[in-house]
Amino acid sequence: DTAVSQTPKYLVTQMGNDKSIKCEQNLGHDTMYWYKQDSKKFLKIMFSYNNKELIINETVPNRFSPKSPDKAHLNLHINSLELGDSAVYFCASSQEGGADTQYFGPGTRLTVL
């Protein structure tokens, strides 16, 4: 049983396109996150959601729009993709924020051509 799953695993697209990444967790956690890992492996938080409500938006361009239809899902939609958006995007979940173990999905490698 996969705790945190993401689809797709790989995404290759052209500049200017719109794409979505889906994330689901079956751990019953209240909090979900999106992280971006760049080519140097630097991991930076993008968004945090708690009980479907946006808690943190770390100065991410508004081309990125997260959506949480329920506590188990957190999707990421990206409009007008740019070359700099190429990265690995990780979804994660935890029961509480800031003090609890995060469980990470396998990542989605986005390549913008």
Add this chain to the structure above:
Amino acid sequence: AQSVTQPDIHITVSEGASLELRCNYSYGATPYLFWYVQSPGQGLQLLLKYFSGDTLVQGIKGFEAEFKRSQSSFNLRKPSVHWSDAAEYFCAVGLFPGTYKYIFGTGTRLKVLA
């Protein structure tokens, strides 16, 4: 400002040798500290965490870490490294409960020589 520093970008050790990965943090309150490991092409997996109590914490795969408040450090150790330990290691600080925010270090890539 809160930050996490992992001074070593790359470390190479021989199989069977001991390992220490360094982590320093900057945070005004009591930190919630984590070490995660990322194998190639995989997500991050928790190795161990420290919230309070005994400053020496044991984790999975034979890893341990020691919290030293006076040095603002949380170094990861393993007495004998196995080839399968080759991976990227991340130290992280969880900010006080309710902020839903974690700060990660830049990672240390471990290479193990046979």
